[in-house]
Amino acid sequence: MTPLLRELLAWVDDRPRTYRETMDAWRTSCPREPAWEDATGAGLVEVVAQDGGDAIVRLTASGRAALAGGTMSDLELHMFRSSHYNEKARWALDWKGLPHRRVAHLPGPHMRPIHALTGQTQVPVLVMDDRPIVGSDRIVDELERAFPARPLYPADAAARARALDVQRRFDDEVGPAVRTVVFAEWLEDLDYLCEVLARQHPEAERTAYRERLPVLAPLIGQANGVDPESVARAAARVREALDETARLVEPTGQVVGAAFTVADLTVAALLAPLARLQHPDMAPPPSVPERMAEFYARYASHPAIAWVCAQYVTHRPAPCGI
Numbered sequence: 174m175t176p177l178l179r180e181l182l183a184w185v186d187d188r189p190r191t192y193r194e195t196m197d198a199w200r201t202s203c204p205r206e207p208a209w210e211d212a213t214g215a216g217l218v219e220v221v222a223q224d225g226g227d228a229i230v231r232l233t234a235s236g237r238a239a240l241a242g243g244t245m246s247d248l249e250l251h252m253f254r255s256s257h258y259n260e261k262a263r264w265a266l267d268w269k270g271l272p273h274r275r276v277a278h279l280p281g282p283h284m285r286p287i288h289a290l291t292g293q294t295q296v297p298v299l300v301m302d303d304r305p306i307v308g309s310d311r312i313v314d315e316l317e318r319a320f321p322a323r324p325l326y327p328a329d330a331a332a333r334a335r336a337l338d339v340q341r342r343f344d345d346e347v348g349p350a351v352r353t354v355v356f357a358e359w360l361e362d363l364d365y366l367c368e369v370l371a372r373q374h375p376e377a378e379r380t381a382y383r384e385r386l387p388v389l390a391p392l393i394g395q396a397n398g399v400d401p402e403s404v405a406r407a408a409a410r411v412r413e414a415l416d417e418t419a420r421l422v423e424p425t426g427q428v429v430g431a432a433f434t435v436a437d438l439t440v441a442a443l444l445a446p447l448a449r450l451q452h453p454d455m456a457p458p459p460s461v462p463e464r465m466a467e468f469y470a471r472y473a474s475h476p477a478i479a480w481v482c483a484q485y486v487t488h489r490p491a492p493c494g495i
Contacts (some may be wrong), residue, residue, distance in 0.1 A: 181208045182240040185232055192220055192228040216321040235320045248273035251298040255369045261296040261309040261442035265316050269323050275494035277466050279382055281373055283388045285346055310344055313435055325435040334430040337354040347414040348443045353407035355446045356397040358468050360390055368458045418477035421450040433488045441484040447472045452489050481495055
Protein backbone atom coordinates (compact mmCIF):
# COMPACT_ATOMS: atom_id res chain seq x y z
CA MET A 174 0.00 0.00 0.00
CA THR A 175 1.32 3.44 -0.90
CA PRO A 176 1.66 6.05 1.84
CA LEU A 177 -0.89 8.23 0.06
CA LEU A 178 -3.45 5.43 -0.08
CA ARG A 179 -2.93 4.69 3.62
CA GLU A 180 -3.41 8.40 4.36
CA LEU A 181 -6.69 8.37 2.44
CA LEU A 182 -7.99 5.33 4.35
CA ALA A 183 -7.04 6.89 7.70
CA TRP A 184 -8.73 10.16 6.66
CA VAL A 185 -11.97 8.35 5.78
CA ASP A 186 -11.81 6.29 8.97
CA ASP A 187 -11.30 9.34 11.20
CA ARG A 188 -14.92 10.58 10.99
CA PRO A 189 -17.90 10.40 8.59
CA ARG A 190 -17.03 11.98 5.24
CA THR A 191 -19.44 13.10 2.55
CA TYR A 192 -18.86 12.12 -1.04
CA ARG A 193 -18.52 15.76 -2.05
CA GLU A 194 -15.96 16.42 0.68
CA THR A 195 -14.00 13.36 -0.36
CA MET A 196 -14.00 14.34 -4.03
CA ASP A 197 -12.82 17.84 -3.20
CA ALA A 198 -9.99 16.50 -1.08
CA TRP A 199 -8.85 13.37 -2.89
CA ARG A 200 -9.96 12.88 -6.46
CA THR A 201 -7.10 13.59 -8.80
CA SER A 202 -6.24 13.19 -12.43
CA CYS A 203 -2.54 12.84 -11.62
CA PRO A 204 -1.47 9.40 -12.91
CA ARG A 205 1.24 9.06 -10.24
CA GLU A 206 -1.03 9.42 -7.22
CA PRO A 207 -4.57 8.16 -8.01
CA ALA A 208 -5.38 7.39 -4.36
CA TRP A 209 -9.16 7.59 -4.71
CA GLU A 210 -9.18 5.47 -7.86
CA ASP A 211 -6.92 2.90 -6.19
CA ALA A 212 -9.13 2.74 -3.10
CA THR A 213 -12.37 2.27 -5.03
CA GLY A 214 -10.84 -0.15 -7.52
CA ALA A 215 -9.54 -2.38 -4.71
CA GLY A 216 -12.85 -2.32 -2.85
CA LEU A 217 -11.34 -0.50 0.16
CA VAL A 218 -14.00 2.22 0.32
CA GLU A 219 -17.68 2.41 -0.57
CA VAL A 220 -20.12 5.22 -1.26
CA VAL A 221 -23.42 4.89 0.62
CA ALA A 222 -26.49 6.90 -0.39
CA GLN A 223 -28.31 8.80 2.36
CA ASP A 224 -31.99 9.75 2.33
CA GLY A 225 -32.26 13.49 1.85
CA GLY A 226 -28.57 14.17 2.09
CA ASP A 227 -25.18 13.86 0.47
CA ALA A 228 -23.86 10.31 0.10
CA ILE A 229 -21.19 9.29 2.60
CA VAL A 230 -17.90 7.53 2.04
CA ARG A 231 -16.81 4.79 4.44
CA LEU A 232 -14.27 2.01 4.64
CA THR A 233 -15.28 -1.50 3.71
CA ALA A 234 -14.20 -4.45 5.85
CA SER A 235 -11.34 -4.90 3.38
CA GLY A 236 -10.37 -1.25 3.81
CA ARG A 237 -10.38 -1.55 7.58
CA ALA A 238 -8.18 -4.64 7.30
CA ALA A 239 -5.74 -2.86 4.99
CA LEU A 240 -5.55 0.11 7.34
CA ALA A 241 -4.88 -2.24 10.25
CA GLY A 242 -1.86 -3.62 8.45
CA GLY A 243 -3.46 -6.58 6.75
CA THR A 244 -5.04 -8.26 9.77
CA MET A 245 -8.64 -9.31 9.43
CA SER A 246 -9.71 -9.18 13.06
CA ASP A 247 -13.39 -9.06 12.12
CA LEU A 248 -13.39 -12.34 10.14
CA GLU A 249 -13.82 -15.50 12.18
CA LEU A 250 -14.68 -18.86 10.60
CA HIS A 251 -16.35 -21.53 12.72
CA MET A 252 -15.82 -24.85 11.00
CA PHE A 253 -15.11 -28.56 10.99
CA ARG A 254 -11.59 -29.27 9.73
CA SER A 255 -12.59 -32.30 7.66
CA SER A 256 -15.69 -31.07 5.85
CA HIS A 257 -16.16 -30.19 2.22
CA TYR A 258 -18.71 -27.41 2.81
CA ASN A 259 -16.32 -25.89 5.33
CA GLU A 260 -13.51 -26.30 2.81
CA LYS A 261 -15.56 -24.34 0.32
CA ALA A 262 -15.74 -21.42 2.76
CA ARG A 263 -12.02 -21.69 3.58
CA TRP A 264 -11.14 -21.75 -0.12
CA ALA A 265 -13.19 -18.60 -0.79
CA LEU A 266 -11.45 -16.74 2.04
CA ASP A 267 -8.03 -17.93 0.92
CA TRP A 268 -8.76 -17.18 -2.75
CA LYS A 269 -9.44 -13.58 -1.83
CA GLY A 270 -6.35 -13.46 0.38
CA LEU A 271 -8.31 -12.60 3.51
CA PRO A 272 -6.59 -13.29 6.82
CA HIS A 273 -9.10 -14.74 9.26
CA ARG A 274 -9.33 -16.61 12.52
CA ARG A 275 -10.39 -20.24 12.36
CA VAL A 276 -12.31 -21.83 15.21
CA ALA A 277 -12.33 -25.60 14.72
CA HIS A 278 -15.18 -27.55 16.29
CA LEU A 279 -15.75 -31.28 16.70
CA PRO A 280 -18.99 -32.81 15.38
CA GLY A 281 -21.36 -33.32 18.28
CA PRO A 282 -19.76 -31.00 20.86
CA HIS A 283 -20.08 -28.20 18.30
CA MET A 284 -23.84 -27.98 18.70
CA ARG A 285 -24.02 -25.94 21.89
CA PRO A 286 -21.58 -23.13 20.94
CA ILE A 287 -22.85 -22.88 17.35
CA HIS A 288 -26.48 -22.77 18.51
CA ALA A 289 -25.58 -20.06 20.99
CA LEU A 290 -23.94 -18.09 18.19
CA THR A 291 -26.51 -18.55 15.43
CA GLY A 292 -29.69 -20.22 16.74
CA GLN A 293 -28.97 -23.30 14.61
CA THR A 294 -26.27 -26.00 14.52
CA GLN A 295 -24.83 -26.04 11.00
CA VAL A 296 -21.30 -25.00 10.04
CA PRO A 297 -19.55 -23.25 8.38
CA VAL A 298 -20.36 -19.97 10.07
CA LEU A 299 -18.43 -16.82 9.21
CA VAL A 300 -18.62 -14.00 11.75
CA MET A 301 -18.01 -10.72 9.98
CA ASP A 302 -18.46 -7.39 11.71
CA ASP A 303 -20.05 -9.25 14.65
CA ARG A 304 -22.68 -10.77 12.34
CA PRO A 305 -22.86 -14.56 11.81
CA ILE A 306 -23.28 -15.75 8.21
CA VAL A 307 -24.40 -19.39 7.98
CA GLY A 308 -23.69 -21.66 5.02
CA SER A 309 -20.98 -21.77 2.38
CA ASP A 310 -23.16 -20.25 -0.36
CA ARG A 311 -24.12 -17.25 1.77
CA ILE A 312 -20.52 -16.86 2.90
CA VAL A 313 -19.28 -16.75 -0.70
CA ASP A 314 -22.00 -14.26 -1.60
CA GLU A 315 -21.13 -11.98 1.32
CA LEU A 316 -17.41 -12.15 0.55
CA GLU A 317 -18.12 -11.20 -3.06
CA ARG A 318 -20.07 -8.17 -1.88
CA ALA A 319 -17.58 -7.03 0.75
CA PHE A 320 -14.34 -7.99 -1.00
CA PRO A 321 -14.76 -7.64 -4.77
CA ALA A 322 -11.09 -8.18 -5.58
CA ARG A 323 -10.31 -11.63 -7.08
CA PRO A 324 -13.97 -12.19 -7.94
CA LEU A 325 -15.62 -15.60 -7.92
CA TYR A 326 -18.76 -14.43 -9.74
CA PRO A 327 -18.37 -13.92 -13.51
CA ALA A 328 -18.96 -10.36 -14.68
CA ASP A 329 -21.18 -11.53 -17.55
CA ALA A 330 -24.76 -11.99 -16.34
CA ALA A 331 -25.41 -15.20 -18.27
CA ALA A 332 -22.14 -16.77 -17.13
CA ARG A 333 -22.84 -15.71 -13.56
CA ALA A 334 -26.27 -17.36 -13.69
CA ARG A 335 -24.71 -20.60 -14.99
CA ALA A 336 -22.05 -20.57 -12.29
CA LEU A 337 -24.58 -19.98 -9.53
CA ASP A 338 -26.80 -22.75 -10.90
CA VAL A 339 -23.87 -25.18 -10.72
CA GLN A 340 -23.23 -24.07 -7.15
CA ARG A 341 -26.87 -24.58 -6.18
CA ARG A 342 -27.15 -28.06 -7.72
CA PHE A 343 -23.89 -29.33 -6.24
CA ASP A 344 -24.65 -27.79 -2.84
CA ASP A 345 -28.13 -29.31 -2.75
CA GLU A 346 -27.50 -32.72 -4.30
CA VAL A 347 -23.84 -33.67 -4.56
CA GLY A 348 -22.44 -32.37 -1.27
CA PRO A 349 -24.84 -34.45 0.86
CA ALA A 350 -24.15 -37.58 -1.22
CA VAL A 351 -20.38 -37.20 -0.91
CA ARG A 352 -20.73 -36.65 2.83
CA THR A 353 -22.78 -39.83 3.21
CA VAL A 354 -20.36 -42.11 1.34
CA VAL A 355 -17.35 -40.66 3.17
CA PHE A 356 -18.87 -40.99 6.63
CA ALA A 357 -19.95 -44.53 5.80
CA GLU A 358 -16.25 -45.37 5.47
CA TRP A 359 -15.02 -43.29 8.40
CA LEU A 360 -17.54 -44.79 10.82
CA GLU A 361 -16.19 -48.29 10.19
CA ASP A 362 -13.01 -47.36 12.09
CA LEU A 363 -13.53 -45.09 15.10
CA ASP A 364 -9.81 -44.66 15.70
CA TYR A 365 -9.39 -43.36 12.17
CA LEU A 366 -12.55 -41.25 12.48
CA CYS A 367 -11.08 -39.59 15.56
CA GLU A 368 -7.80 -39.02 13.71
CA VAL A 369 -9.63 -37.39 10.78
CA LEU A 370 -11.85 -35.15 12.88
CA ALA A 371 -9.62 -34.27 15.82
CA ARG A 372 -5.97 -34.71 14.84
CA GLN A 373 -5.23 -30.99 15.03
CA HIS A 374 -6.98 -30.50 18.36
CA PRO A 375 -5.10 -30.62 21.69
CA GLU A 376 -4.23 -34.10 22.88
CA ALA A 377 -6.54 -33.98 25.90
CA GLU A 378 -9.44 -32.96 23.67
CA ARG A 379 -8.64 -35.76 21.20
CA THR A 380 -8.52 -38.34 23.98
CA ALA A 381 -11.82 -37.22 25.46
CA TYR A 382 -13.46 -37.19 22.04
CA ARG A 383 -12.27 -40.73 21.26
CA GLU A 384 -13.75 -41.93 24.53
CA ARG A 385 -17.11 -40.42 23.57
CA LEU A 386 -17.16 -41.70 19.99
CA PRO A 387 -18.95 -45.00 20.71
CA VAL A 388 -21.87 -42.90 21.92
CA LEU A 389 -21.53 -40.15 19.33
CA ALA A 390 -20.95 -42.41 16.30
CA PRO A 391 -24.60 -43.52 15.84
CA LEU A 392 -25.73 -39.89 16.08
CA ILE A 393 -23.05 -38.81 13.59
CA GLY A 394 -24.15 -41.59 11.23
CA GLN A 395 -27.80 -40.62 11.52
CA ALA A 396 -27.02 -36.95 10.91
CA ASN A 397 -25.08 -37.84 7.76
CA GLY A 398 -27.51 -40.36 6.27
CA VAL A 399 -25.44 -43.47 6.93
CA ASP A 400 -27.81 -46.40 6.49
CA PRO A 401 -27.62 -49.09 3.78
CA GLU A 402 -30.30 -47.66 1.47
CA SER A 403 -29.10 -44.05 1.79
CA VAL A 404 -25.47 -45.04 1.24
CA ALA A 405 -26.39 -46.95 -1.94
CA ARG A 406 -28.34 -43.95 -3.28
CA ALA A 407 -25.54 -41.60 -2.34
CA ALA A 408 -22.91 -43.75 -4.07
CA ALA A 409 -24.96 -43.71 -7.26
CA ARG A 410 -25.39 -39.92 -7.05
CA VAL A 411 -21.64 -39.50 -6.53
CA ARG A 412 -20.93 -41.47 -9.70
CA GLU A 413 -23.43 -39.33 -11.60
CA ALA A 414 -21.76 -36.19 -10.22
CA LEU A 415 -18.32 -37.35 -11.34
CA ASP A 416 -19.61 -38.03 -14.84
CA GLU A 417 -21.44 -34.70 -14.86
CA THR A 418 -18.27 -32.88 -13.79
CA ALA A 419 -16.31 -34.44 -16.63
CA ARG A 420 -18.96 -33.15 -19.05
CA LEU A 421 -19.17 -29.70 -17.45
CA VAL A 422 -15.48 -28.86 -17.72
CA GLU A 423 -14.94 -26.73 -20.81
CA PRO A 424 -11.87 -26.80 -23.09
CA THR A 425 -10.55 -23.91 -20.97
CA GLY A 426 -10.21 -26.35 -18.07
CA GLN A 427 -12.87 -24.52 -16.05
CA VAL A 428 -16.60 -25.11 -15.60
CA VAL A 429 -17.84 -21.68 -16.75
CA GLY A 430 -15.64 -19.69 -19.11
CA ALA A 431 -11.88 -19.34 -18.84
CA ALA A 432 -11.57 -18.00 -15.29
CA PHE A 433 -11.80 -19.76 -11.93
CA THR A 434 -15.30 -19.08 -10.59
CA VAL A 435 -17.69 -20.11 -7.85
CA ALA A 436 -18.67 -23.06 -10.05
CA ASP A 437 -15.13 -24.48 -10.00
CA LEU A 438 -14.77 -23.69 -6.30
CA THR A 439 -17.98 -25.52 -5.43
CA VAL A 440 -17.45 -28.60 -7.60
CA ALA A 441 -13.82 -29.07 -6.59
CA ALA A 442 -14.41 -28.50 -2.86
CA LEU A 443 -17.46 -30.78 -2.67
CA LEU A 444 -15.73 -33.61 -4.54
CA ALA A 445 -12.46 -33.15 -2.64
CA PRO A 446 -13.15 -35.85 0.01
CA LEU A 447 -13.07 -38.45 -2.79
CA ALA A 448 -9.47 -37.54 -3.69
CA ARG A 449 -6.28 -38.13 -1.74
CA LEU A 450 -5.16 -34.51 -1.76
CA GLN A 451 -1.98 -32.96 -0.43
CA HIS A 452 -3.29 -29.48 0.43
CA PRO A 453 -2.98 -28.98 4.21
CA ASP A 454 -6.65 -28.11 4.61
CA MET A 455 -7.88 -31.36 3.00
CA ALA A 456 -5.03 -33.88 3.21
CA PRO A 457 -5.96 -37.11 5.05
CA PRO A 458 -3.95 -38.26 8.06
CA PRO A 459 -0.50 -39.60 7.15
CA SER A 460 -1.50 -43.16 7.98
CA VAL A 461 -4.48 -44.24 5.88
CA PRO A 462 -6.03 -47.64 6.68
CA GLU A 463 -6.53 -50.17 3.93
CA ARG A 464 -10.26 -49.54 3.79
CA MET A 465 -9.72 -45.84 3.04
CA ALA A 466 -6.96 -46.59 0.54
CA GLU A 467 -9.46 -48.78 -1.32
CA PHE A 468 -12.03 -45.98 -1.11
CA TYR A 469 -9.66 -43.49 -2.75
CA ALA A 470 -8.66 -46.07 -5.38
CA ARG A 471 -12.33 -46.52 -6.28
CA TYR A 472 -12.45 -43.00 -7.70
CA ALA A 473 -8.83 -42.21 -8.55
CA SER A 474 -9.01 -43.07 -12.24
CA HIS A 475 -12.04 -40.92 -12.97
CA PRO A 476 -11.28 -37.80 -15.07
CA ALA A 477 -13.26 -35.66 -12.64
CA ILE A 478 -10.93 -36.58 -9.79
CA ALA A 479 -7.92 -35.68 -11.94
CA TRP A 480 -9.62 -32.33 -12.57
CA VAL A 481 -10.21 -31.79 -8.83
CA CYS A 482 -6.54 -32.47 -8.13
CA ALA A 483 -5.54 -30.04 -10.87
CA GLN A 484 -7.78 -27.32 -9.41
CA TYR A 485 -6.07 -27.74 -6.06
CA VAL A 486 -2.63 -27.47 -7.64
CA THR A 487 -3.51 -24.45 -9.81
CA HIS A 488 -6.15 -22.50 -7.91
CA ARG A 489 -6.09 -23.48 -4.23
CA PRO A 490 -3.98 -20.92 -2.32
CA ALA A 491 -2.14 -21.63 0.91
CA PRO A 492 -4.30 -21.09 4.01
CA CYS A 493 -4.80 -17.51 5.20
CA GLY A 494 -6.44 -18.65 8.43
CA ILE A 495 -4.88 -18.81 11.85
